[in-house]
Amino acid sequence: RPSVMNAFELISTSQGLNLGTLFEK
């Protein structure tokens, strides 16, 4: 059920929050 999705977990998948891309050449 979508309502059990955790909003903060969802947000943490944001591209803008995933700084790992800074290290990809």
Next chain:
Amino acid sequence: MGCASSRQFGARAAGHVEPEVLASDTSFTVNEVEALYELYKRMSFSIIKDGLIHKEEFQLALFRNSKKANLFADRVFDLFDLKRTGVIDFEEFVRSLSVFHPKAPTSEKTAFAFKLYDLRGTGYIEKEELRELVLALLDESDLRLSDSTVEAIVDNTFSQADSNGDGKIDPEEWEEFVKKNPAALRNMSLPYLQDITMAFPSFITRSEAKD
């Protein structure tokens, strides 16, 4: 400014602080700080060649696109800009990225994420802010959810986190929430930072030669 590493480093680095000082204040080793300088140089000379990271340069490194406006990237940039100058210097870069080191204390990651989500800087995460964050995430992804589903997700998560039910999430409630939901902090640890000396080995070669 006596040692070889500060000559190699200091004068060129805006916001320069000795790598040894940065290493002792953060989760990085001296070698890791030096390797980070390679990344910093690349970012800070990518568009505006002044040795400082401007928002467009940050966006370019994150999205391969300097014009891509994004709420999350804006928030991260603003939090990295510790001196509130509108740009990120090397000291700010290292001190802020340190929070993302796998070895950094969870308390630092928890506090950083709280500030990130406290959009209006009131000291609380409010439901409207959580809604705004979810909508921004949906906007940047291909995920499409109905308004009622978004409300259900926001309401459900908010009520889990707002344990005293006063309509806002305070830092203590946030700490409890992330203890129970560690996946909410997943993006706050970057394995790359532990391997940074491997990603930018050129500096290390020079450091070893120097020793």
